[in-house]
Amino acid sequence: MQIERTTLAWLRTGLTFVVGLxxxxxxxxxxxxxxxxxxxxxxxxxxxxxxxxxxxRHRQAERRLRAEDPLPDGALHASLTALAVLAGLIGTVYVLxx
Amino acid sequence: MASENDDPACRRWPHRLYGxxxxxxxxxxxxxxxxxxxxxxxxxxxxxxxxxxxxLNAAAGTGSDPLRTSLAVLLLLAGVVCSVAAFGRxxxxxxxxxxNSPLPPPKLAPILGFGLGLIGLxxxxxxxxxxx
Numbered sequence: 340m341q342i343e344r345t346t347l348a349w350l351r352t353g354l355t356f357v358v359g360l361x362x363x364x365x366x367x368x369x370x371x372x373x374x375x376x377x378x379x380x381x382x383x384x385x386x387x388x389x390x391x392x393x394x395x396r397h398r399q400a401e402r403r404l405r406a407e408d409p410l411p412d413g414a415l416h417a418s419l420t421a422l423a424v425l426a427g428l429i430g431t432v433y434v435l436x437x
Numbered sequence: 438m439a440s441e442n443d444d445p446a447c448r449r450w451p452h453r454l455y456g457x458x459x460x461x462x463x464x465x466x467x468x469x470x471x472x473x474x475x476x477x478x479x480x481x482x483x484x485x486x487x488x489x490x491x492x493l494n495a496a497a498g499t500g501s502d503p504l505r506t507s508l509a510v511l512l513l514l515a516g517v518v519c520s521v522a523a524f525g526r527x528x529x530x531x532x533x534x535x536x537n538s539p540l541p542p543p544k545l546a547p548i549l550g551f552g553l554g555l556i557g558l559x560x561x562x563x564x565x566x567x568x569x
Contacts, residue, residue: 341467348474351474355478359481359484409460410463410467413451414450417524420524423480424517430488430516433491
């Protein structure tokens, strides 16, 4: 139950990033198509990968909990943080590009 | 990334964190994870607000206004700070759980609360200055 709730929180966050980035890049296209393409190539796959990995992490966590092993580590947290920082930078580029 | 390995007890990243203390109750670890995600979503909301300020400005067709641009950049930077702090806090909390020490209070929460209040007032002032 706890794992399920946590996984849903991961999926919710990941999907929000995917959608949010798409909207942001759609806005960015009007200012610089090149910048939008570069940012899309980096950020969208990362956001999708994190969302997909959070699901495999769910299964891993369930397996480990049953085996009484420690839960998965913090690598995905760091990836998500990096994605959030990247999204912030893309947003800043959008705001500052006239 | 979250890769499979034969011995989950070692090689967990960050090593600095998993090298101390012992495994807490999994429920606490999971709750800490959800709190981290909530902080990240808060950061995302801040960034969305920053982009929104600029997008609405562009949609209105008004010229660039240095005040509005700085408000947008301020919100975006707040979002970046918030996401980095989210990860730092997740580590701090996990370490506290592992060593059975008291959980530190969120340092960013009051700053964020008051800061958002000020930003709200600033945005209101901008709205009143620029007319409806």
